[in-house]
Amino acid sequence: MASDRVDVLVLGSGGREHALIAKLAESPTAGTIWAAPGNGGTRSVARSVDLPIEDGPAVAAFAKEKGVGLVVVGPEAPLVAGVGDALRDAGIPTFGPGAAAARIEGSKAFAKNVMEAAGVPTAAWQSFTDEAEALAYVADVCDRQGGCVVKADGLAGGKGVIVAATRTEAEDAVRQCFGGAFGDAGKTVVVEELLRGPECSLLSLTDGATVVALATAQDHKRALEGDRGPNTGGMGVYSPVPIVTEDELAQMTEVNERVVAEMAREGTPYAGCLYGGFMLTADGPKVLEFNCRFGDPETQVVLPRMRCDLVQVLLACATGNLDPSMIGWDEDWAVSVVLTSAGYPGSYETGKLITGVDAAASLDGVTVYHAGTRLGEAGELLTAGGRVLNVTAQAPSFEAARDLAYEAAALIDFEGKTLRNDIGARALLGRDAWEV
Ligand code: AMP
Numbered sequence: 552m553a554s555d556r557v558d559v560l561v562l563g564s565g566g567r568e569h570a571l572i573a574k575l576a577e578s579p580t581a582g583t584i585w586a587a588p589g590n591g592g593t594r595s596v597a598r599s600v601d602l603p604i605e606d607g608p609a610v611a612a613f614a615k616e617k618g619v620g621l622v623v624v625g626p627e628a629p630l631v632a633g634v635g636d637a638l639r640d641a642g643i644p645t646f647g648p649g650a651a652a653a654r655i656e657g658s659k660a661f662a663k664n665v666m667e668a669a670g671v672p673t674a675a676w677q678s679f680t681d682e683a684e685a686l687a688y689v690a691d692v693c694d695r696q697g698g699c700v701v702k703a704d705g706l707a708g709g710k711g712v713i714v715a716a717t718r719t720e721a722e723d724a725v726r727q728c729f730g731g732a733f734g735d736a737g738k739t740v741v742v743e744e745l746l747r748g749p750e751c752s753l754l755s756l757t758d759g760a761t762v763v764a765l766a767t768a769q770d771h772k773r774a775l776e777g778d779r780g781p782n783t784g785g786m787g788v789y790s791p792v793p794i795v796t797e798d799e800l801a802q803m804t805e806v807n808e809r810v811v812a813e814m815a816r817e818g819t820p821y822a823g824c825l826y827g828g829f830m831l832t833a834d835g836p837k838v839l840e841f842n843c844r845f846g847d848p849e850t851q852v853v854l855p856r857m858r859c860d861l862v863q864v865l866l867a868c869a870t871g872n873l874d875p876s877m878i879g880w881d882e883d884w885a886v887s888v889v890l891t892s893a894g895y896p897g898s899y900e901t902g903k904l905i906t907g908v909d910a911a912a913s914l915d916g917v918t919v920y921h922a923g924t925r926l927g928e929a930g931e932l933l934t935a936g937g938r939v940l941n942v943t944a945q946a947p948s949f950e951a952a953r954d955l956a957y958e959a960a961a962l963i964d965f966e967g968k969t970l971r972n973d974i975g976a977r978a979l980l981g982r983d984a985w986e987v
């Protein structure tokens with residue numbers, strides 16, 4: 552575009568991408584926003600385009616043709632596949648690390664080595680490429696500590712982590728990984744000490760040198776109330792996390808800074824969003840994982856509270872110009888409840904008519920982000936995934952935000968609508984609610 556406005560292309564189709572697009576669209580410097588492919592909710596502010604988002608040259612060709620001035624990569628798979636490198640090689644400012652740095656998420660063994668070099672606290676671990684050696688190690692760890700955590704090294708769509716409470720479970724997990732349950736991702740297996748405590752996510756933005764921590768957030772990964780049942784992509788989230796002490800926040804902030812500095816030192820500079828997943832243990836915060844992108848659903852509570860021109864912030868990360876003064880915060884609290892299709896994270900039906908979204912979104916302080924939705928032929932809203940909608944509420948107190956989110960969620964309906972009614976419940980009870 553001829554003006555100062557920047558045309559932006561966002562890769563991805565979930566609630567995270569809708570939240571990114573909504574915030575980008577508020578920017579006075581946003582031009583046309585493209586979503587590849589986006590979803591039923593992004594269509595009101597972004598133009599949808601069907602692109603093979605893991606094919607760097609194809610994405611770069613589209614961005615060049617349309618004069619896109621910033622590409623924002625939502626999910627990890629394109630980053631790990633090197634889409635960021637292809638775009639930068641084509642001279643297009645891109646938010647998200649290149650393939651070498653994205654290994655912080657793409658390989659758990661790589662991430663552990665970076666953590667060790669940076670001297671940041673994480674669970675004790677060993678990695679294995681041999682099944683018998685891994686089995687011997689888990690037997691030893693479980694005999695001493697009761698259980699352990701078995702992780703497929705590579706990307707496994709969130710399914711490659713098995714928290715094993717017993718030696719038998721751990722041995723089964725090792726056999727599953729080496730047996731090919733996670734494809735090539737399981738050819739290397741990381742075995743970790745089991746950590747206990749509440750979890751907390753801290754996302755930091757960085758241009759490779761300057762690191763700015765965003766607000767804390769806490770996801771609810773289990774499908775069922777009381778944190779039971781299978782792991783999901785996330786059933787609800789809130790920000791900030793009230794149980795985090797100032798000291799813990801300072802330690803988590805420093806961990807992300809040290810990792811960015813270490814990656815620059817190692818010649819794999821990291822620019823984009825560094826997602827630190829922490830366990831708040833009795834010995835202080837320890838890293839569970841790093842992700843090379845914004846969290847989903849963390850983004851749906853963190854971004855609405857941010858006061859900034861997101862186009863300029865992400866462009867600054869992409870071009871080495873990030874300045875902490877570009878980002879401010881609302882004082883309020885945000886709680887987001889995820890509405891899912893019955894059966895998720897197992898099999899579920901799609902194509903169900905969704906009603907009540909406008910009524911929910913019209914409540915003061917409520918934003919409804921779409922995740923798995925699409926528009927039908929008559930423009931009606933239909934379910935198109937397991938996680939369907941994220942109902943985010945902002946209010947001056949945690950309780951008010953939580954109540955508002957549930958009030959809004961109750962106005963929305965579709966066949967099979969499922970939700971957890973206890974999002975934020977433990978945070979309201981305080982730290983003791985996590986004692987085991
Ligand atoms: P990850 O993808 O590595 O974050 O693992 C997914 C989930 O597994 C985390 O959010 C934790 O709930 C759990 N987890 C991972 N590592 C550990 C660990 N060392 N101890 C206890 N739980 C863990």
Ligand code: GLY
Nearest residue numbers: 770785846847848
């Ligand atoms: N909220 C978990 C993730 O984004 O991986």
